[in-house]
Each structure stands twice: as C-alpha cells, then as structure tokens.
Amino acid sequence: MPRLKSAADLEARRQEILARRDPDKPCVTICSGTGCHAYGSEKVAQAFAAEINKNGLKEKVDIRRTGCHGYCERGTIVVIFPREICYLRVKPEDVPEIIETTLVKGEVVERLLYEGEDAQRIIHEGDIPFYKHQSRIVFGPNRFIDPKSIDDYLARGGYAALAKVLSGMTPEAVLNEVNKAKLRGRGGGGFPAGIKWETTRNAPGEPKYVIVNADEGDPGAYMDRSLLEGNPHSVLEGLTIGAYAIGASQGFVYVRQEYPLAVENLNAALAQAREYGLLGKNILGSGFDFDVTVHRGAGAFVSGESSALMTAIEGRVGEPRPKYIRTAVSGLWGKPSNLNNVETWATVPLIIDKGAEWFSGIGTKGSKGTKIFSLVGKVANTGLVEVPMGMTLREIIYDIGGGIPKGKKFKAVQTGGPSGGVIPESLIDTPVDFDELTKVGSMMGSGGMIVMDEDNCMVDVARYFLNFLAEESCGQCVPCREGIYQMLKILNRICAGEGRSGDIELLEEIAEVVRDASLCALGATAPNPVLSTIKYFRDEYRAHVEEKRCPAGVCKELISYYIDPEKCQACLLCLRNCPVEAISGGKGLIHVIDQGKCTKCGACFEVCPSRFEAVVKLSGVPVPEPVAAGTEVKRKRGGKSE
C-alpha cells in the first residue's frame, strides 16, 4: 500500500474504498466488544461465516465483526445492513434461521427482535428505547467499523479532520478551535483540554509529549476500553491532531495490560496508520512527523493519576508526586507532557470536523458535548450509553436504562467510580454536568454509573469502595495509607454489628483529613463514598451502630433467616437447597433453620415460593424460638403442599 502523500490522496483513497463497496449489499455486523465476546460473539460470527458459505451466499453477503454497540445486557448483538435489522441475544443456533428468513427470504425473525411495551417488536436498532434517547456522536461509529480495518474508518470520513488540520490550519487555529469548543477532560477532573494543550505548547523544553490515558480502573466501568477496542483510529486521529497543535512528535498510549483486545486492536491500528502514512515522517506530505508508542500498564489504579502514569512510562514505580508544577509543564522525563483520556482524544476529530460551534451547541453552560457512561447495577438495561451533558440522572436511569428491575424501588446512584459519591433519590433530577455532580458530593469521574435499589446497604457500598481504595492506595502518604485503612476498619465493624457510639463522627473526622491532606487525587477523593453515604443515609448508619440492624438486609452479621411456622407449607425446597444442611423438617413437618449452622447465604430465602413467603429475613430483632421438632404444618385453606 503506497503512503498517502496529501489530503487529496486521502480523499481519493476514501472514494476508492466507497466505490468498491455496494451500499445495498447485505452486511451482517456482529458486535465483538468485550461484553458480546463474553456471551460468545466469536462463535456467532463463525456460525455466520459457515452458514453463509453453505448457502452459497459468500459473494452476496459481507460479514463484519464490529466494536461494542453498548447494549451489553442483550448481547450478542447482530445488526443486518442495509435494513438495519437488529437482533438481540443471538446464539450460534439462531444463525441458520436468520440466514434463511432474513438473508434469503428478506423477512425478519420476530423472536430475536427487541420486545417493547405491549409486546410490540422493534426492528431498527435506533428505535429501541435504550438507543433512542442517546446521542452517540463519539461511541456510535463503533457499530459500523471493524476495528481492525482502517478502510472501514476511512470510509466513514476518518482522518478527514487530521487532513483538514495538516493542510490548512495553524497549530494556533487548532488550539483556538478546541478552546472555543470548551472541551473538558473526560478522565475525571474535567479540566479544560484547550488550556492544558496551550500550557504544554507554551511551556519551555523540548521535546514535548502527548499521552493517552487508557488506564481505566474503576470497578464496573469500561467505556474507554470499548472505545479503544472498537474505534482505535478515532483515538489516534485525535492524538495526532493534539500533537500537531501542541508541537509534539512523540505520543504514548498508556493502556492496561488487562485489556488485551484493546492492546491488540490498537497495535493493529498503529501498524495500518503507519502503512498509510497517517503516522510517521511527513504525515500527508505536511512535513509534520509524529509516532506513537504503546505502554502497557501493570494494573495499578493509582497509575491513572497523571504524574504516576508518567513515572510508570519512564520505567519506574507508578507513584504520584506533589504537582505544584503541572505535568503539562514538567511531565515525562521532566518535559512538557499533555495527558488526556481516551474519550477526550476521540472527541477531538469531531470538533475539528464539525466545528467548535456545533460541539458547544450540545450540553450545558459549563459542560459541553456528550459523555459516555457505563450504566450498570440494578437497572434493566445495562451497557454503555452516550448522552448529551445536561441530561438528568432520571432520564438516563429510566428512559435509557429502563428503570429498576423486579419492581424494586430505586435507592441511589453512584457516579464517578470509587472516588465518586452516591446520589439519593431526592437528587435524581440532577443533570450530568461536571459542576452539578460535584455540587451534590459526587463527581463525573470517568463515567461509571452504578444504580442501586432498596436491597443495597449504603454502609456496605461505602465499605466496598473503601476496600478497593485501601488495596489501590500506593501507600506513600500517611493520610491515604493510614486514614483509608482506619476508615475501612470502622466500616467493617459497623457492618459486623460492632459499631461504637461516635464511629460515624470519627469517620467524618478522618474523611475530612484524608480529603484535605492527601498527596494526590486518589486520596483526596477517597472519602467521597463515605462522606456522601453518611450525608444522605445517616439513618442507615445509625441503624447499624445503635440498633445493630441492617435496614437493607445485606450485612450478614446483622441478619438472620427464619421460617415463619404459620406460613411454612413443608415444600422441602429450602431444605434441599440449603448448602450446609442447616434446615430440619420433612414432608408435612414445619421446616426449622438451625441458627448455629446457618451461613446466611440466603438460598432458602431465594427459593421459598412467593405464594408462601415463609422464609423471612430478620434484622435488629431476636429470632423467635423455633417450633418443636416434628411439628406438623398448618395447611393453607385450599392449599396443598408440594
């Protein structure tokens, strides 16, 4: 493949690719992102290839493995173009029927379509409520592109923004555009990208570096991963544009070793971009040189912090340093270094392509554009969602997420990962906006969004995140190392029913010092889960400490399972499902739990038929004396034991 030598060359190549492609030719796209991959998307893809061959359709149908579509709850997702028929939860055994019905007869397989309200079936992906309320400007192209094919990216206008920059814009003009767009960093802090770029550009010292932060480490968050896996060229294009504006000729991608597919697709993209002359010397004949090195991170959460990340790239232990001199001025090897996260970089080509005015027309006053969230937890539709800034949490959880499953009641949403906080129901109309989320005691973070229902214990939630942070603290500074440890110990004892009077106040006291005195942002934000849960759910903490009661019935040491002798119908289900044989009784005899043997796994509670509701969870009250062994059940009127 000869290198592209100019913007005109690039456009010619694009036309050539498009000319080779028939837009009316059926194309089966199979989501091959991480979620669908886990469901077995590769087997589905292989089944399509085999069946298409078998039916002699090889010349008539294309197959494409694409990046993540986002609706991970319903994987494997298959979309058949040009009609955009969207099939959900596709298994390899569904493939022959899809080929026969859709590709041969031109009809749809009803049972694989999305089923909306009133059992109405929805054919097109874009009409499904999960997608309908989103604005997928950054993440959307994933579903059209085979991440290993640069031609797919070029066909959709990829690298046109880079060509525009290199053929007609000065670095200052690019900076100006990004500043005008008011793009803020998507990695957590929300720092204005344009100002950071400018600082690096104007800082004394050569060479300058640009870096992609792909060290996404929040539990439950995978938007950067899916973007890098699904559309690596969009990140590279943004990075190259940034390098040109900043005056860097060397870039780095710091990506987690635990993201093997991201590393693989990124390396493939780098090789193709070099081959096409979109990286390397004299890019598109502009005289601008730029290349990128991939650095695989060893998995420390703290390495996502800018100074720690740069230390790690230098080959030293990834630990943060005090940043009175910013990394934009003195970063990698003491040189000016500009770090932005995956999503920020991927947004840059759009701003150049469509203009700052278009971009800043989306969002709120202080937060422009869209944001990708990883919507997980107790919500019907889990997956990756991209929404305009300013959309309320309620819209995201109910309109896109489909609300709370199993008729449960919404309790809180946790945003911003372990460094974020929980937002209670009273604030569910808060818009997603960097400043608004901070105002209510949480943060945007990189976009984690964990929905919790009435069955989540807020003390336990705080404990979970603190436990994560205690393991991930680098341990060099005292407040973070010792403070998080002591907070965790207090939370552990509260959950164990050993909370002492004054513990809640002590937690607050430590939390404030950890927040104010820690060396880096990990420590400074670590108390958020504790402070926000205490702020909004203080009563729940008090129930644990004062009454030794867990209102949500989560903390094992504070709950007991008990079989109501008035309701037990001796169906034997719980007895057979108890893994530790703690339940006695028999046919016709009331079942009794031996509290000494019970491990509180909850299996009995889960299996007890809803028409009996005999197994109950108790907290904060003593377990009633058991009935004498061998007591016969009281039959429900007209009821029968099983």
Next chain:
Amino acid sequence: MSKLSLTIDNRKVTTEEGSTILQAAQSAGIDIPTLCYHEKLAPRGACRLCLVEITKGQRKRLVTSCVYLAEEGLKVETESEPVVRIRKMLLELMLASSPGVKAIQDYARRYGITRSRFDIEPDFCILCGLCVRYCNEVKGKNAIGFVGRGTQRKVMFFPDIAAEECPKCGECFPLCPTGVIPSNYALAKLPHFTYNNIRL
C-alpha cells in the same frame, strides 16, 4: 541567586529564590514538623505533617511546605486551625501504627495527643523512606527499597545488592528515625536468622 521575602506566621522572612517554604521557615528558626524531609534528599511530600496554609490574594490553600517553593510576598501560616486539625489526626493515625517511635511521640505531645482512638497495631517502620531515598539518590545503589502498596507497603533490603553494598556503607542507619533499619540489618546478619526470608 536573588533573594525574595515572604511572611511566615506574621514574620517577614528573606530567603533565596528556589528554596522551599520549609527551608525558608527553618532558616528563620520556625519549626514545621516533618518526618520525611532531609536536606540531602529531594523532597517527597509523603508524611504530610509539613502542610501549611498559604494565602494568595483572597484564596487560602494547604500546601506541602517541603515541596512548595517560596514566592515573593507569599503569606504562610504554619499553625493555622486547619493545619493543626490535620496534624493532630495524622499523628493520631501514626500513633496507632507506630506507637513506640520517639519522633512521633514527641510531635504528638507537642499537639496534645496523648492517646489514639484507633486500635494499636504496632510496627517499627514509619515508611518515611529516608533510607530508601538516600540509598537511591545519594549512593545510587538501591540496596533497599519499598515493596508492596497501601498498608502492605514495607521497606526491604534487596539481598544480592545489600550483601555487596551495606557492609561497607551503613550511611542510612543514622537517618532512620526509628532505628529499625540498623536493627533489621543486624538481625539479618545473625547466623541462622532470616529477616523477611533473606540473609545478608
């Protein structure tokens, strides 16, 4: 080198450009507590005891005085209410993890901390890193270093380097505020005794 002047605890202090707030304070005889600072080593800002409050314009903020460079006209308070509140908590936390260390006991006394509200889980090493940084920055040997992270973090001799270098050096021993480094070194040299599963 040019001079600049700043105000520390309402006293006008003149210092050389490029010096930190901590150095400026020390030169004026103002004692800011610290456990991880040493004049021969690059400041690390790890113990956080040297936090002070600075005022720039209308804005007050807490900075690490061992790292933050003195600026002309800067107003610094080394014992303001938030600073003292933080130091007290840090000392209380350290009293739980290193109750027997004299440097911590002395500072605790200075701030009126007599007991810690946390369960005592004593360790000798306070992880100030003076030995590790000295061996790295001054000697360039890295015979001793940190392993693990968070509460699992600890200081260890790396046996192959330590066996070679430590017998002829030992310069980090007097730097150790707890005496644990020379003790561990001595223990590791005893026959039939291993420290952290290594023998020197």
